[in-house]
Amino acid sequence: MASETPLLKRLLGVDQRVFWALGLVLLVAPVFTVESYRLFQLTLAAIYAIAILGLNIITGYNGQISLGHGAFYAVGAYVAAIMMDKMGLPYWSTLPAAAVICGLVGFGIGFPALRLGGLYLALTTFSLAVAVPQLLKYKGIEQWTGGVQGVLVFKPDAPFGLPLSSDQYMYLFTLAMAVLVFVLVRNLMASRIGRAIMAIRDHGLAAEAMGMDIARLKTNTFAVSAMITGLAGALSAIAVEFVSPDSFSVNLSITLFVGMVVGGVASIIGPVFGGLFVVFVPNLAEEISKAAPGVIYGFILILFLFVLPGGVAGLLRRLVARLLR
């Protein structure tokens, strides 16, 4: 939460700006030190981190459980792919478009489900996530989506004649987007609106009694959350250079959910760990068996819920707090 930086500052005894600069160097360093496939994986991790941050806004901070954020990721990815491949638009223009469209879709899904609260959102979003691949394969929109085949796109080259490979550039571009989104969300959560969003989770009845339009704020929060995850989807289409219906099965939504819990529910920094987790753990587990990543995912998720409900971020917070005592 917002208290992480001051804690670290006190711990390291350095000015906050020094800390930020150090962090930035650490984030940029892989561009020059890591081989291109690893760099691609780090790009993916950053993209997943953004997507998980989006999910964390509605589920972690607002307490409304979404099991279908993969659907927004998919919509974002397809918006980007279609704009680039079918309309010949530049890659950067797809990001705001994907965000807006996903925000609208999120509003449309959130509106009926969030009026009711309870588990209705989880049910609806789960159903959405299950239905999405079939929808993407639908013949009626095949000329745009490419049906089962999907759409191929190409990674942009570095602009202004920068001496970077497209993998290196894509990493930096994603990183910039991630930093932007994380700072914006952090500020949002520290604001009055952010406190209202959390008040709904913690004191729903009281918030209602204070005259807050709960359904509306929840729906708007859901739309923002969908926007951010959709933006991540668009980035993924550009980075992976390919979209197809079967990459957006319900497993993607579940992956994002697992990443959120493992990283840290209702934490800004948590999704970073979540992103790293969902990219690198399956790679390790896949060496055991095709089914192993799923089983291991499941066990880790259950283990975290039992032992470390605050996720990696919560664990770090506790460690730092102990060091400071």
Added chain:
Amino acid sequence: MNGFIHQVIAGIATGGIYASVALALVMIYQATHHVNFAQGEMATFSTYIALTLVQAGLPFWVAFFATVGVSFCLGVLIERVLMRPMAHATVLTHVGLFIGLVLVVSNLTGWVFDYTVKPFPTPFHDGPLLGGLVTGHELGSTAVTLVVLGLVYVFFRYTRLGLAMRAAAYNPASARLVGVRVGWMLALGWGLAAGIGAIAGIMVAPVVFLEPNMMLGILLYAFAGALLGGIDNPGGAVVGGFAVGVIENLGGTYIVGTELKLTMALVIIIGVLLVKPAGLFGRVVLSRV
């Protein structure tokens, strides 16, 4: 016209499957106010157990009852080991546990029984009956579903244990005060739901073939059925399940085509939430305080 009637009958047959799964969902929902997102995966796992037993040479019905028994025990076990210790945790934790269960069970299924699509035997006359209006399996599976639903109704309505389970679901504190062992009632509810799910899996597998994700779409229709009928009303869930089966078949044949069948379930769900969130039979409890 014949085609239309056949679609309706086929819809009722698959609707029975949805109704069973919807009933299993509603049973757990009533007792714990949780939606078991792993209901489908558990049923698929059970169906693989049945296939293994049949392939080992057991007569179909022996395998059937053995599978239902094993599934019942697994359901009880899951409640005791996984759900019970977290009974007082947040909703997010519970949903997380269900998702963990989905991951473990579905991938374990793939791991143990492999991912290839397998045919599943039907115990009924395999072929068209009544001049092609209905297949033997459709008739048989509908009959099995109706028998199961009838038994469940009789159990809850007329037996001591059924009454105790309902009391535990509606008002656990009061139920304890009349001596009902509420914790065991929840476990029993999980067992029954797992058993009903297993029957649904075995009945649908000959139609859709057996693979680890077999029940995913069916779970979606069961959600739609449960919401349509009223998520807190077992009878409503059953009617909703049958209705969704018929809607799905007619819609699939005459309106949207089979490609968008899952989307239809989503549309039903959102439609119900928009128009009548309590569902068709969602009960309003009368209370004069």
Added chain:
Amino acid sequence: MLLEVKGLKAGYGPSWVLHGIDLAVAEGGVTALLGANGAGKTTTLRAICGMIRTEGEILLAGKRLNGLATENIVRQGVAHVPDGRGTFMELTVEENMRLGAITRHDRDVAADFERMFELFPRLKQRFRQQAGTLSGGEQQMLAIARALLLRPRLLLMDEPSFGLAPLIVQEIFDIMRRVQREQRVAILLVEQNANLALEIADTAFLLETGRIVVSGTAAEIRQDESIRRSYLGY
């Protein structure tokens, strides 16, 4: 003594509501537990039934009840008419009554049902109705019938007069007196209406902020002007 409570502490969170109370209920007698709002009366009943955290000793006919789960305490023959009456609103009157006898396997249940209809004729009229549609007084009768169908040795009653019209209260207390005489069940009665409770009680305990401040026979307490004035307020 049927029920003996020694040094009982009980509470909901980290702090105690009861700070070590002693009380006893005689076999077949009516014991009243009196006190103001928040004195700990309801807490005492919940503690006896194992619904909350306790320390100290609770003995039923010499057998320890503490540490047992609520349902097992109930199965020892302790029936509880809880505050709020604990009606199963969604179930019918019949099902509510069947639940009262759910732990019994003897053949007299049907006869006991008849007896309840004789005590509470209104329950017979409403037998097939959803319990949530009953009036407050009817729900209280149903709660008592449900408790009696357990054939308890000890009946705990939490403010049976709460929120009811005086005429109905009178009816219910008349029935309780009759039941107590005929069935020889011991009753621990929690009441805010001390006057009413002392009319049917043999002994009484007076609770103030988690401690027993006065105990004695009902007659003694009724006659003691100073107790009446300082604690009972009439």
